[in-house]
Amino acid sequence: MISEDVYRKVHPKEYLKRFIDKDVRPDGRAVSTARYLRLTIGSINTAVGSALVRLGNTTVLAGVNATLIRPNNANPDKGIVEVSVELLPTASGESRNVRGEEAVVLAEFLRTLIIPHIDVSTLCVEADKLVWCLSLTVYCIDHDGNLEDSVVLAAVAALRNVRLPTVRMVDGDEGGDIENGIENTRMIDADNEAEEGNESIMAVVSSKRTESLELDNFPLTVSFQLFCEKALIDPSAEEEVVCVSRVTFIMKPTGDMRGILKEGGHILSPKLYNSCLAQSKERVKEYMKKLQAGS
Amino acid sequence: MDADSLSFRGEGSGVDAMLGMRTESTAGRRDGRSHGEMRAMSVSYGELTRADGSARVRLGTTDVLVAIYGPIECPHNKQDAEAVHVHVAFGRREAMSNVAGAETGAGTESMITRDLEALVSDVVLATLHPRKAVVVAVQVLADSGGVICAAINATTIALIDAGLPLRALPLAASVSIHNNAIIVDPVVVEEREADAVVCIVFDTALENDDGFMSVYTMGDCGGEELFAATVEVCRQLVVKTRAFFRLSLERKAAVHHIWNAP
Numbered sequence: 001m002i003s004e005d006v007y008r009k010v011h012p013k014e015y016l017k018r019f020i021d022k023d024v025r026p027d028g029r030a031v032s033t034a035r036y037l038r039l040t041i042g043s044i045n046t047a048v049g050s051a052l053v054r055l056g057n058t059t060v061l062a063g064v065n066a067t068l069i070r071p072n073n074a075n076p077d078k079g080i081v082e083v084s085v086e087l088l089p090t091a092s093g094e095s096r097n098v099r100g101e102e103a104v105v106l107a108e109f110l111r112t113l114i115i116p117h118i119d120v121s122t123l124c125v126e127a128d129k130l131v132w133c134l135s136l137t138v139y140c141i142d143h144d145g146n147l148e149d150s151v152v153l154a155a156v157a158a159l160r161n162v163r164l165p166t167v168r169m170v171d172g173d174e175g176g177d178i179e180n181g182i183e184n185t186r187m188i189d190a191d192n193e194a195e196e197g198n199e200s201i202m203a204v205v206s207s208k209r210t211e212s213l214e215l216d217n218f219p220l221t222v223s224f225q226l227f228c229e230k231a232l233i234d235p236s237a238e239e240e241v242v243c244v245s246r247v248t249f250i251m252k253p254t255g256d257m258r259g260i261l262k263e264g265g266h267i268l269s270p271k272l273y274n275s276c277l278a279q280s281k282e283r284v285k286e287y288m289k290k291l292q293a294g295s
Numbered sequence: 296m297d298a299d300s301l302s303f304r305g306e307g308s309g310v311d312a313m314l315g316m317r318t319e320s321t322a323g324r325r326d327g328r329s330h331g332e333m334r335a336m337s338v339s340y341g342e343l344t345r346a347d348g349s350a351r352v353r354l355g356t357t358d359v360l361v362a363i364y365g366p367i368e369c370p371h372n373k374q375d376a377e378a379v380h381v382h383v384a385f386g387r388r389e390a391m392s393n394v395a396g397a398e399t400g401a402g403t404e405s406m407i408t409r410d411l412e413a414l415v416s417d418v419v420l421a422t423l424h425p426r427k428a429v430v431v432a433v434q435v436l437a438d439s440g441g442v443i444c445a446a447i448n449a450t451t452i453a454l455i456d457a458g459l460p461l462r463a464l465p466l467a468a469s470v471s472i473h474n475n476a477i478i479v480d481p482v483v484v485e486e487r488e489a490d491a492v493v494c495i496v497f498d499t500a501l502e503n504d505d506g507f508m509s510v511y512t513m514g515d516c517g518g519e520e521l522f523a524a525t526v527e528v529c530r531q532l533v534v535k536t537r538a539f540f541r542l543s544l545e546r547k548a549a550v551h552h553i554w555n556a557p
Contacts, residue, residue, distance in 0.1 A: 265417025
């Protein structure tokens with residue numbers, strides 16, 4: 001007879017199976033119960049938008065930074081959005097390479113979901129001269145499974161929290177008057193270092209941040225791991241290692257299905273598909289409640 | 296029929312992909328195909344002499360070549376005592392990023408690589424070759440839409456060509472959704488214009504199967520009813536694809552068999 005801890009380490013699959021056969025999970029949840037979600041929005045003052053998501057022990061922090069730059073020649077009237085994801089060393093015991101690879105895949109996953117929803121033409125201050133460049137960075141601080149859902153939720157919450165200052169272009173002459181006069185503004189000087197003889201751009205930026213991105217339609221994801229003909233919603237890290245396949249439902253804020261991602265060679269039966277779809281709709285309501293409460 | 300009502304499912308009349316208007320069933324798409332018509336498919340085996348198995352699948356002008364090496368020696372740190380280790384190398388001929396605003400870059404390569412690794416690991420009888428590796432080298436020679444689909448199909452055929460025993464026979468089909476209409480086997484420009492592009496992989500070894508193996512959706516699928524119709528359309532496509540591959544494999548086998556009439 002070996003102790004429970006040893007059995008858990010040596011036979012992780014059998015350990016999980018014993019629980020799943022009785023429709024519970026090692027942390028006491030039912031198969032169709034997700035972990036408690038904590039969402040804290042706008043706590044980071046140095047970022048224009050931020051959000052912290054805690055899904056059980058999984059902790060993910062998203063921050064948005066905004067800078068004013070010259071637009072590139074291909075898209076002179078569109079702003080730029082950069083998305084990156086980092087798995088910090090605190091997140092898991094994996095090596096830097098493994099964490100890096102996972103971060104690249106998560107970043108791509110997030111990028112393809114989020115970018116279509118951001119209207120980059122609203123980020124333009126003046127075509128050909130000045131646009132906003134938003135860089136969204138998501139840090140995974142603690143990895144206890146289901147980074148996909150946490151990363152997307154944190155990114156969406158941070159983007160909804162973004163408040164940009166109003167920007168107004170000025171000529172050189174006006175600049176002098178403004179510095180002496182109005183208190184709530186700040187001069188900025190954005191110029192293109194690459195080319196010589198380029199005039200520098202001057203603009204006035206208000207110190208109050210009031211412009212939001214107006215993100216009305218955004219993706220919300222609900223992930224499951226398949227194991228023994230059952231679908232485990234919101235898997236923990238221990239479960240993810242042992243389960244055979246992940247299914248992610250991409251939903252709209254209204255609860256309608258936007259898409260579905262499933263990799264691998266294990267069949268998703270229609271019965272399981274319908275059950276997961278129903279659970280996803282319920283879960284989206286929970287997400288929306290938290291998003292609306294926080295913002 | 297009012298031209299404004301664009302909500303039809305699956306096998307409806309043709310739709311002009313560019314204008315979103317209903318047209319007759321034969322006309323509509325830029326290359327003259329109807330909504331339910333796939334491009335010409337071709338497959339060739341064993342083009343690579345050094346690989347254990349190889350297959351080249353062409354869907355119209357999309358061209359994907361897959362080479363399989365395996366079971367071969369596996370580096371020590373990747374060895375698994377109970378299963379074969381699958382490594383996928385995915386390459387395109389063009390540069391990763393281009394000036395015209397590429398959305399695909401190192402990230403998409405990583406995703407496709409991971410997806411293929413998951414698929415091949417699940418499909419190959421992994422416990423037959425412990426501490427060994429199977430290398431899947433995918434080379435996209437030309438991309439005019441449907442690359443993921445062609446890559447998965449070519450991988451399956453290459454695995455058969457290599458003689459690796461398989462637990463299932465995954466074949467893929469992709470469609471795109473425009474204004475609630477489903478269009479089969481989209482080309483690059485149709486993929487870009489689409490509301491959603493859906494690629495579904497089915498296990499064609501099963502006779503009565505209602506589920507699917509994998510699915511990749513990019514964009515807005517327009518709700519679960521439309522998605523269910525999309526699954527059915529893809530399933531029919533995969534049946535045709537399977538019939539085609541079966542025919543080509545039978546021909547290939549016939550060449551190497553000497554049959555003595557009784």
